[in-house]
Amino acid sequence: MAKNSRNSSVSSSKDELRSTSRKPKLNRPLKPKKIGRQPGHQGNTLEMIANPDVVIEHQLEFCNHCGDDLFDQLALFMLRRQVVDIPPIIPEFTEHGIFQKTCPCGYHTKALFPSRVNSPTSYESNIQATIAYMHTRQYLSFERMSELFRDVCNIHFGIINNALKITEEPNYLTEP
Template structure:
């Protein structure tokens, strides 16, 4: 009889322990994340860190390697606009440099893509009545 009471007590403690474990697991299972609520993805638990690269470490320096043939935009012979930047005064003493000879030191070209503006076209349908009384309507034509 004594062993039965002891066994019952052990089972009751085990049930209490298992119930608390079930409660913890259910709480984890129903936790809010970015897929089931409005929580931002950065707050998700166990999310992969995005600030780490998947690339493997290399002994090479960053950028183009020696011997690599690079490509760049070619300069055009006749640009649409030329802006000359000439010094007007000496940065050291402040003297006027307008009468001094000039020498082209550097040049570069910047490519600007013009802004695209929408073009609105209104199409109108008219009707005309013939002398016979028939009303003639025009139709929208496919473009």
């Protein structure tokens, strides 16, 4: 009797007649399901919406058969299709300005910036929330987030984790 993987420590790759070696069991039914959607499966599809943001009507100008002008002919609405897209992401810059007033008693009262506006240029809460979500839930590194913001949103970060720092300041300051 020849040595093989069934009667010795020889590995199965060294078996001379592999057809005599034990075949693996299949963990599936003998009659596999057909490829594609199975009977009774509830499908999901992208549904049209009732009020699209933009409607483009494609009117006919000429007959496809003879080339005659169809301008004066009655047009019958036939079919509609919708396309979904994300508009370009354009950063919105908001400038905050503070004023100073002098009281008749001689005190100068100066308004302060809101607490979230704590440097000449800072990041608003939507950017901070997106960074926090992408880092904690999607596990993106700061380097990859910086690349995403630069390429998709046209926002260039110096150090991205500085965008998450928030400080609190009072609303008004009174000076003599």
